[in-house]
Amino acid sequence: MLKNYKLFNATILISTVLLALPSCTTTKAESTSKESEDAKIEAVSVSNFKKEVENMNITLVSAPDAPMAGSPFAKPFVVSVKDNDGNPYSNYTLSVKVPTGKNDGVIEYETIEAVTDENGRVSYKPSTFPTSMNAVITFSPEIPFNSSTNQKLAKAVSLEVPCRVRFALVKKSILVNLVDYDQKGKMIVDSGITSSNLVGEFWRAGYPYQAQNADFHKQIDAGSAAVYARAKEMVQGSTYYKYIVYGKVKYASDIKEVEGGYSLSLTGTVTVIDWTTGKDIYTVTKTSTVVDKNKWAVYKACQTQLAKDLCNDLVYSM
Missing domain, CATH: 2.60.40.10 (Immunoglobulins)
Incomplete structure (x- = not known):
């Protein structure tokens, strides 16, 4: 009797599974049908949208x-x-x-x-x-x-x-120092041309008398830790200085003879310190290329262009 009971239960289990199979097949068919319908909707949408925007x-x-x-x-x-x-x-x-x-x-x-x-x-x-x-x-x-x-x-x-x-600067000042390097990668101690150009660009951008040249060439060449130490000496606790802008300007290419004169590329990497917090708030690298008819003037022309490009970025990012 026990064997018959087990057999009866097994028959019920098999029947239940067989009855469930058509339901699974139907679900898969419905899924395929839905995917097909979605594909048609997408195709129509793409076609209509293309007509809508192709002359826009x-x-x-x-x-x-x-x-x-x-x-x-x-x-x-x-x-x-x-x-x-x-x-x-x-x-x-x-x-x-x-x-x-x-x-x-x-x-x-x-x-x-x-x-x-x-x-x-x-x-x-x-x-x-x-x-x-x-x-x-x-x-x-x-x-x-x-x-x-x-x-x-x-x-x-x-x-x-x-x-x-543009960044706001009310009754505050910016200290600027960019170090120029020669073609061999050595620091030009008595240059500061790009740095002075950047100060001039800040003035023309709406910050007259607020941007000033600073002198910490050696510290910039040595690294950021030396820059912080030198800046602290220069500022001496004054709350007048808001930003310190420093960086390096190096040759990105040699001077090359091209159609129309001579070409040169310079790359400047600049970091901005918010001196009220002592934290770096922005770093940017810009490469500028100029062509000048005069081989001896192309370097200064490129320094001028790089200062403009850097300023155009910095005033919206500081």
Whole structure:
């Protein structure tokens, strides 16, 4: 009787498994059908989106000047969305990726929606930022179906616009010292040309009398620890100095004869110390190349260009 009972239970178990099998097969078929339907939806979406954006042109109409940190933008960014024939995309939704601030020196972004007016234009005015900013605002067509193909189509017609905020310096000063090196990599003690050029660029950028040359060539050549020690001696507890900008300028190439004259590349690596905290807050490396008809003038011309390129980066990053 016990054997028959076990056999009866085994029969029930086998029957249950067999009854469950068709259900599994149906589920797989339904899954395949859904995948096929999703693929069709994506194909239609890509086709429609391609037609929508293939003749689209997003262009910059106007942009505000970079304000000082803590000051509002004077006017909004304005872009225009038109087709190749100049017809506006009116009442059209754009995705706008905008900066929201900085966290430990890293720029953070969010994406918002903006709808064009009857002329195909859209405006965006950023909020006021308390710190410097070297960011971008990206205007893109809104993607109806998020696929890799649609993302590529949107990126192809997107517009990136610089969104910059200059660092504020109220009743404070900047100490600047860049060391020039010769073609053999040796420090030029009596040069300081690039350093003086950078001070001049800071003045022209809106910080007159606040940027000053300092002298700690040997310490820069020795390393950052020596720079800190020398800066501490020079500052002597004064709260007037906000930033210390120091670095090295070296040959990135030899002077070469090229079409139009002579070419030279110089590379500058610069570090910024926030002296109120004693911490490095920014480091940048820039390489500048110039061509000059005069072989003996190309070096100074390249120093001048490098100072401009460094300043253009630093004022939005310090």
